Amino acid sequence: MDGHHLDKDQLLLILPNLCPALYRNSGFYGINIQVQNYTARFFYRSLGQAYVADGQLSIGFSDSTGQITYGISKIDVSIAPADNWFPFSFTIPVFSNTSSAKNFFFIEFPPGSKGDFEFNLVSCFPPTYKDRVNGARMDIAQVFADLKPGYVRLPGGNDLEGPTILERFIWNNTIDLLENRPGRRGTWTGYNTEGFGLIELLTFVEDIGATPILAVYAGYSLDGKAVPQDELQPYIDEVIKELDFLTAYASNNSMGALREHLGRSEPFDIRYVEIGNEDFFAASSYSYRWPAFYNVLSQRYPNITFIATTTKSI
Structure with missing residues (x-):
């Protein structure tokens, strides 16, 4: 995929060391998480020799401390060719409610990952x-x-x-x-x-x-x-x-x-x-x-x- 308009305003994550890394987003004034399935989508691109250990990213919701996870999915990004945008679409099942909107959507890289990674059109939506x-x-x-x-x-x-x-x-x-x-x-x-x-x-x-x-x-x-x-x-x-x-x-x-x-x-x-x-x-x-x-x-x-x-x- 050539990217078209994806090469504009993309998120660049740089992992300089072989360590776990986490990107979090708090949404607009918080995220009200309910027990239901959320549809998540994004475009992903690894640059050059970048690699994800075990080829899998963990994507889900957590509380503000990061200690409580409300829902998570494992995504195999090894199928995406390097230096090319690749679309992913998947479901995040949430298994417990939260009374607070102070929650985060996260993308987590496992230990051993390294390099430069780009994301665009990241979304996570409840049933429409x-x-x-x-x-x-x-x-x-x-x-x-x-x-x-x-x-x-x-x-x-x-x-x-x-x-x-x-x-x-x-x-x-x-x-x-x-x-x-x-x-x-x-x-x-x-x-x-x-x-x-x-x-x-x-x-x-x-x-x-x-x-x-x-x-x-x-x-x-x-x-x-x-x-x-x-x-x-x-x-x-x-x-x-x-x-x-x-x-x-x-x-x-x-x-x-x-x-x-x-x-x-x-x-x-x-x-x-x-x-x-x-x-x-x-x-x-x-x-x-x-x-x-x-x-x-x-x-x-x-x-x-x-x-x-x-x-x-x-």
């Missing part, structure tokens, strides 16, 4: 809502489901626009395998991995019984810059491909075929599309951006209701 692959966390999803929302707008407004035009929500950067999603600078803070992308978002909305309102990028970003009128066509084409991807059948549309290839055979039920976000902040350019998008899209998708984000200047 409706058992969706790469789905939503059960407890958070259930809160949304209990609210019984009629509509859910996605992927969001400022997140759609992005800090700059280049850092906008680009839908086709969010649909491939996780290791092929490049990510981007976050709108408010941090980095967006796009790990919960367009397909996951729409599937989640379906699962909680809501109707999606899909927001599409309309040529304006949070730095206050708008795409000039004579340069809008590629962005309109981008939306056409997105809507074809979501609504077309695989038998007669290449974008529909791509959706099916990625695991979703049936089209999504897209009834409402919002063009842009909060464009009262950019009414002077929305006066040409709205008709440019609406005139093309409404002709191509007559069964979709298109929503303007402002009535100023249009």
Whole structure:
């Protein structure tokens, strides 16, 4: 595996001596461990002459002292060729609850290991809502489901626009395998991995019984810059491909075929599309951006209701 986007922001562990080594992560404000099976995944690469004694890593959960282990799995990493990224996916069964969230996820190297090792896309997840692959966390999803929302707008407004035009929500950067999603600078803070992308978002909305309102990028970003009128066509084409991807059948549309290839055979039920976000902040350019998008899209998708984000200047 060539790595693609894996050669960015990877974790490098350097073991200089023939001794045991341990990497620990406390999660976001702790890890609430329950008796259940957790699905763990990561990409692994050993560099040069690095080696793991006995070829096995121990991966699991422990308390903050490291003295109590709640669940553990042994992973044979000897099958991974040196200097190449290799994916691992496995289950960590947890056999006892803990009343504290002050716990750690750990990766342990046995005594005798030495060299440089890299990890990326490390995750460990409890069962997901409706058992969706790469789905939503059960407890958070259930809160949304209990609210019984009629509509859910996605992927969001400022997140759609992005800090700059280049850092906008680009839908086709969010649909491939996780290791092929490049990510981007976050709108408010941090980095967006796009790990919960367009397909996951729409599937989640379906699962909680809501109707999606899909927001599409309309040529304006949070730095206050708008795409000039004579340069809008590629962005309109981008939306056409997105809507074809979501609504077309695989038998007669290449974008529909791509959706099916990625695991979703049936089209999504897209009834409402919002063009842009909060464009009262950019009414002077929305006066040409709205008709440019609406005139093309409404002709191509007559069964979709298109929503303007402002009535100023249009």
